[in-house]
Amino acid sequence: MLLKCLWLSSALSLATVVLGSPSLAAARPPFSPKPFLSAAPLAQRPEPEDDLILQVSDRLTPGDDTLQDGSLYDTHTVNADAGQTLTIRLESADFDTYLLLLDDQGNTLAENDDTDAEDLNATITYTTGYSGSYTVIANAYDASGQGQYQLTVRIVSPHHGSTPDRTADQHYADAVRLWQQGQLQPAFNTLELALAQYQAAENTSEVAKVNQGLGIVSHDLGHYDRAIGYLETSLALFQAAGDLGGEADALSGLGLVNLSRGQYEAAESYAQQALPLYREVNDLAGEAIELDHLGQIAGYRGEYDTALTYLEQGLALRRQLGNLRDIARSLNNLASIRTFQGRYELALTHYDEALATIEPLGDMASQATVLTNIGVIYGYQGQYPQALDYHQQSLALARETESVSAEGQALNNLGLAYTLLGQYDKSLMHFEQALAIARDLDDRAGESIYLGNIASVYDEQGHKTQAISLLEASLKMRQDIGDRAGEGETLNNLGTLYDDLGDYDSALRYYTDSLAISREIGSRYTEGRTLSNMGVTYTHQNQYDQALSFFQQALEIFAETGDRVAAANARRRIGELQYQSGQLPEATATLADTVNQLEEIRAAELPDAEQVALFETQRAAYMTYQAVLIAQNEIEAALEISEQGRARAFAERLAANVPNPTAAAARAESPSIEEIRAMARSQQATFVEYALIQPNPKDEAQLFIWVVQPTGDVDFRAQPLASAAQSGDPSETALTTLVNQLRHSVGVGNRGLGVVTASAAGQGNSYQALYTQLITPIADLLPTDPDAPVVFIPQDLLFQVPFAALQRADNTYLIEQHTILTAPSIQVWGLTQQAAQTARGGRFDNALVVGNPVMPTVWSPQQETPHPLPALPGAQQEALDIATLLGTHAVLGAEATEQSVKQALPSAQLVHLATHGLLEYGNVEDSGIRDLPGAIALAPGNGEDGLLTAAEILELPWTADLVVLSACDTGRGHITGDGVMGLSRSLMTKGVPSVVVSLWSVPDAPTAALMAEFYRQLTTGQNKAQALRQAMLATLQQHPHPRDWAAFTLLGSPE
Template sequence: MRPQMRRQKAEGRRQKRFFLFLLSLSLHPLLFLLYPSLIFPLHPATAQTIQDRKVEADRLLQQGIQQIQTNQLPAAVQSLEQALTIYRQLQHRPGEGAALIGLGETNLRLGNVVKALELSQQALAIAKELNNPEMEKFARQVLQAAQIADNPQKREADRLLQQGTQQIQTNQLPAAVQSLEQALTLYRRLQHRAGEGAALIGLCETNLRLGNPAKALELSQQALAIAKELNSAEMEKLARQVLQAAQIATNPQKREADRLLQQGTQQIQTNQLQVAIQSLKQARTLYRQLKHRPGEGAALIGLGETNLRLGNIAKALELSQQAIAIAKELNNSEIEKLAQQVLDAAQQITNSNVPASFQKVEADRLLQQGIQQYQTSQFEAAFQSWQQALQIYRGIKARLGEGRVLSNLGLAYRAIGNYGKATEFHEQALAITREIKDRQGEGNALGNLGSAYFLLGNYSRATEFYEQHLTIAKQIKDRGGESNALDGLGLAYRALGNYGKAIEFHEQALAIAREIKDRQGEGNALGNLGLAYGALGNYGKAIEFHEQALAIAKQIKDRGGESSALDGLGLAYRDLGNYGKAIEFHEQALAITREIKNRQGEGNALGNLGSAYFLLGNYSRAIEFHEQALAITREIKNRQGEGSILGNLGVAYRTLGNYGKAIEFHEQALAIAREVKAREREGTNLGNLGLAYFSLGNYGKAIEFHEQALAVARQIKNQQGEGIALNNLGNALFKSGNLVVAIKTLMDGVATWELLRQTGAENDANKVSIFEQQTVTYRTLQKVLVAQNQPNAALEIAERGRARAFVELLAQRLSGQEATSLIPQAQQASMTLKGTKPPTLQEIQQIARAQNATLVQYSVIFDDFQIQGKEEARQSELYIWVIPPQDDITFRKVDLKPLWQQQNTNLAQLVVQSREGMGVRGRADVEVALSPEFLKRQQEKQTRNLKQLHQLLIAPIAPLLPQDPNQRVIFMPQGELFLVPFPALLDANGTALIEQHTILTAPSIQVLELTRQQRDRLTSRQSVAGKSLIVGNPTMPKVVTQLGDTPVQLSDLPGAKQEALAIAQLLNTQAITGQQATKTAIAQQMPNARLIHFATHGLLDDVKGLGVPGAIALAPAGNGQLNDGLLTAAEILEMKLNAELVVLSACDTGRGRITGDGVIGLSRSLITAGVPSIIVSLWKVPDDSTAFLMTEFYQNLQKTPDKAQALRQAMLTTKQKYPEPLNWAAFTLIGEAE
């Protein structure tokens, strides 16, 4: 109620003064000032000039003292130093001492503690010399204050006081108590009474807010005693204020009266008018007994308002007049103003001549007032305004106005997270618009219902309402409404995981917004496109759209839109892994929300900051931001936001290993989700509770919650949620020992993920992004099958769970059914593409026979372990399957736990160490002279690492590999194993693997079959041999590898030019080098080449932010475009090539972004473009050995069509001349040998 609001404002002013006092204490630790009494009597001088100088010194001293008192500290230093100089020239010791004390005080305030110590010691010496007790007293005071300020304990006490003050301001009350109690302890230890008093006032304030009035009373009395002792008027004033508040709060009758007044206020706001009268009458009776006139006046105003709403006009007149009398008695203008408003309204209604049109004007005013309150997050005030408007509209039967108010009430309830209540109001509004045939209003109501159901997590229902809105908008040619409906559909489809469809709708919304010049709508559509591309993992595109949205918001001065765009940028950079940049954007968004007083936006920004710090691993900071966000959501009664933040806190505490706390938060979040009927959130919180109980080892409870989460996901048709629930449920069943049901559950999970990939993504990058999130289900299913002694079935799942997006893309290219914008997505999803079905065990064996090679498939398996009281996923085992061309499949597993349990490493680190041990460096790196001792140690480390990798990866299957070194072994690595230098692995005798076997690699077994089909396609097409395309050391471009970075000039590679010339001579063609090797020229020739060789720089980065990393450096065209001259993996992906072999003699061309779908990079793009055989480098290889190896390779290739044999022999020959693995082991053949 209004009187309550007035009291809250007064309380806010008192708190503000309190905070300022604490701040002043922390900034100015010295509480006394120099007064004129420090000017000591001076002896008269005989010479007039000396007397004049003495007068000038006294004036400067007095001026310096006044400047200290008015806080003009730099000016005070100047005045006092001039005075000190004159006093010293006159050898006037009393004046010198006074000036030194003043300078000590000033330096202390300026933070120059050491200088203050020095000056006060000098002053003390003079005081003792003059036997001047008053000077000695002041000098000692400054000295002691400086000594305290120089004390690290004092600095820590000040810091804790400042921290406690800020925590009170942000309502982190338990944390504030902790900070202030620590400060109090330190101040008492230091006997710093001023600090002690400030800390006591802070603790009193905090305890008062926490509902501990008895404690507050005790503390305020202690603070008051200190204030009197120090004769500090400001401290005494604050202590008395808090003491009085505590005394009132400890009176049980006063507390009950306040509670009843607050209850009555809330009952009015929720239209419970009869019970409001009862509450307010009881409050009035208690206030009268206490003779608390302000409370009585507030209760009378509330009773007047309630009677007015109930139509008891005469009673309202009487009560408001009584309230006015009390206000005048108290000389309280605020109570008088509020009472007069009730009186005026009652008098207007009693006037029977007031026409309905006048009442409508008042209702319209209240409607507009509510809108303004809503826009500034004053939701309670908006509710009150709209409820009053609703009563008037209904009284005069203004159905249009009634519908608009109901619609706004729905929006307000949506804003505070009460989506169930929001749908009720929007449904009432919809009924009225249909009754009065307001088609535009009907469309808006349908759109609002769509948004409410979207926020409830019922996306299919939301889609229905958005589609109805879209239909009406098209019928009445409401282009703005059409754009809004399309944007809503985009949001719903994104939530359903159908990102392609989402982008399509947002693009349509964007086009309409631009057509009708709706700049705000344009910004919204751009922001939504950014979110959709971010969900796909296409962060470059996401950032681009958010930046456009930000630019529009700035142009139209839409500070709210600006904040949203900054938050969107923060989310994109967060998902990109650039948490520092994310925090920077979220902080900017936070600043704007605070500037425009958008409390909901402020809570969102704080929550996003919490999430960024969580991903950064700074869990305490994450919890701090989430707690601030939680306080805001509770303040504005945003129940959905509150639930989300509680869920985030639960996740943070579970990560910290505090599972009890995590369960507590998730249970609170679940209760809120059910209260506001947010079904998706309900499912998420059920799943999080399942995970927390899983971490505790309570698998029965975990299964119970995951089953509930699964039921919710299926009810609301949330495929993503269903897949997650099935994965978690399957894992819990596995841990509980129920393997049969676990297998069925995880198989259902795999089926769910595969359906989602078909319907939710229409291009390769999208499918890769989606699959990246789903690989854990395939790995868990492998574990369960192996535990049930079904290793061959586990192999089928291992193959089914890798390179699926790659397989589908290759199959599309081969079948000519590549997805285009001309083919409807539903039709694309229904196509049965050749080769996309995962191979069965028999088909896997057939592929081994067709390749005439032994296939080796690896799978790295993780498990959950308790590490220092926290659950962590660590590498557990390595599964290896050997598929020979003729015999049965054999399964082996290797225990990886000793790596991290005993050696403090893991498989990924071991791979990195093996590369570092070989001294991997770039072509253009500077040679460094290394000592023989260092080289020896490096050699020993290299040998150890390569032997250990052999022991893990090869030794368990060595007897199963072919004995004939000319027979092929094709490795299908996983994850970090893609970077293993297989040819260089050493057995116990020091023999390299390349000496024993002919080695190839492939992303998966099924990809091998598809590259074989590519080879057959080329063989049938190419009756005439194509030319060779040899490129070496182009004129190097300038490149930007990270968004926003400065372009860097790539270095020249003269060795690469010599390599290209030598190979071109061998192949009887001309090498293209220097300025001739432009991207345009090379790209034009690539489709017609039979063999392509690149000797240039290779980049690992996703230079366009499209999710497809990797690029080949070619000569720039000089067009001024960013990264002019880079032929990117994404561009190669769109080509149609006819080469039988591409050799990437560039640096690191075999590397890329390792995903659940394999390595995304240059080799993958080239195979997709039609090339069946690729030779790539796993690291940067020295010039001489590269040129030698490549020359040997092409010479061998002229003798034999077997590329794998040609490469093996070239490696062995190079190894003889350049024995270090760095020089010969980097290259690997991917795909077909012949």
């Protein structure tokens, strides 16, 4: 009888992710819970039966005798002759064992805790000194130990240790330990040594067992054909010997391999053959394994009631046997079926019980598996912070136990979680680490899966050719090992890539092959994704009726399996088709349901960067919903959805700084149209909100513009955005070209590193053309009073537009007509107004002015060397002039350390920083650091590196009413649906109501002039927006090129 209490991994425990647009769901669920699929695994070779003098299976339970330390024990007696060598072995899967041997007077002859560093069971080898009785104490290591144990006492023949079989036994034992540690290839190699020695000794029974072990390890390595060869050899030998238990073990292994290959019919056949054999030999543990297999097969077919029946029968048997590890295994597998059903609370109940069952045993590798499966549940529920936390716990335990295969699986699951969050750099890093482990282990199944997941990241990053190459390699590997489920998934993902490339015939061919396989093997997950993807391809071919049919079929499957993210994506696609077909009321209802479901998924409390990344994957639904509402002239409702679809993470973080939690929660809600009107009225401000709308990439893009006037009236304008000439990308519009031309006209450079001289060529065309696109449609709605605030709410590339410099046909600039502010959303602007009202004390009572610090050293991945930033003598003079104007001391040079600035910031009402801004800090490719984007250069020292990062800004207490970042490109950053991810966002998130930033690097002389005039205007009583306008107008007289005065913009409150 072979030991069956190990936790085997399976290729089924790993999942692939979606290729293509974020709207398409994965080929499997976002995560797959890892089932514990057991076949008769590896076990130590038993000694000859005639050497066995005692064999006991019993339990330590409360009420048994105890030693002085409170630990439970049982007493057993054996008889032996003088000079005999006894091997006494105490094993338990439930507690840490301790073994004592006493003579007939009660004296301790020998004791043992652990056999060795890797074997925590207890073993004593002792040569007897007299003939008579000896007492064996089966003891738990401490007072908490209780449960099932096995005790054996054997007489070792004097010559036994020198036989060839004994050497083979040692190899076999070594292989078991390597396998338990996840060292699969070394385990395989060591088993081959044992096999050769058993074959040389013509020990047929052991040859059969080693072949069975080689089959299991080959399975774990993904060598399925090789595994079948070994297991079939084992089966033939067991059958020839009439060993029914061994025959059942081999059949069980064959069933496991076919289950992992997705060959469910063959797997079921082997399980149905093994089950009656286990029952015939009264092997309850083996019977439970086959019930487990049958349950998993039914689960993958979507036959959940049948699956639960099998698994519950197996659990009952395991409870009867009392082996805690096996009980936890059954609970885990029941939870996996509940997961597939979408019964997440029930699944968590099973997982929690499994974890509680396994924790007292100290089996960290098994705990790691349950933890990652709990992470799977939270991933399904869209609760990504919890998912990440559990996967990271699993990874830590896998590393602590040196279980490298489990480590690879945990890394893969983390990669999948980060992919769903849209954090592709992190997902790629985790997938590549998992791939390296798989290759070290020669784990072909894992390697094929990780290649597919890396391909998904390359696809998201636009590297289609590399993605196809990786997927083709993965497909061949899966076909070679006979992984039908994986083959179907990979065909599905290749279809998505070819759809992206516009090769629709190839896409449909791959999808059709994938659909056939998924239906053949009963994989509802791949079937649902493939149906959805076929709907996308038919949509691209304008075959809307066929597309709608496929999306509806997919939605039925997603609803049945409880996959909320995939269901929301399918609903959104159906809404798009209804919109394109003119079914506007139906589209409205469908998209309203979609947005509500996405809001529920997004409601989890994620870290800021992850919240932003998740929302990026969901923006398409909000875009289409706006288009549908506008098509029905629901202008105000569309504005509400526009607000709901932008800067939500920003607003929630900003609202969290409100002292009253109830008020904070209310303020984090997206504003209604009445709340938007009230903000415009109370501040007598004009809001201009832009939305770039393109529901279908093949449709012409449109620019939506809402204007909310100080009266509360809401007006709307829309105009088409023609595709850019000479561009094959339909999303590349003439507006994109104009913005890029304008940016080029002002030059791009780092302050003090040499400002690029702007060319006047094309300047008038780009500034005036952008005025025509962005301002002309709404010019009649803007206030006539030049001091009245106009708040622009850009989107996407419009954050890069210097609205002050947009130019009418008569060559006058917009700043000459209006007082201009910008904000990522009306909601965020309103929250900054509230922050301004609660700002403490006088605005300039305590000013902190910093200029030209001793520069820190930064590391460049491109140069692969650290280098110091250059000094900024112009910034030093700027700081001196401003400090004089404000009547304060300028912090310069070596005095301007990061430590001293951090100490001064919490009490400063006004902060002016004239130094380098590092836009790319936090981008690992550009700075070698992975962090929130953005950093401000200060002097290093006293344990500080001289970089005040965006992440550190979020950790500091701020009371400032105004922060001016007089540094290069401080208003730029990675643009998302949440706005510009950079320094200004971190400051405003911390409650700073007004921030002045620069959209590009400005020469020293005009910067100094503009800043001096800005502060002079403030001292005369002008508000911040009016002061900045007057400073721009004054600088315009001396430095007429927009490069010299139009870069600075005020974010947030004007007051």
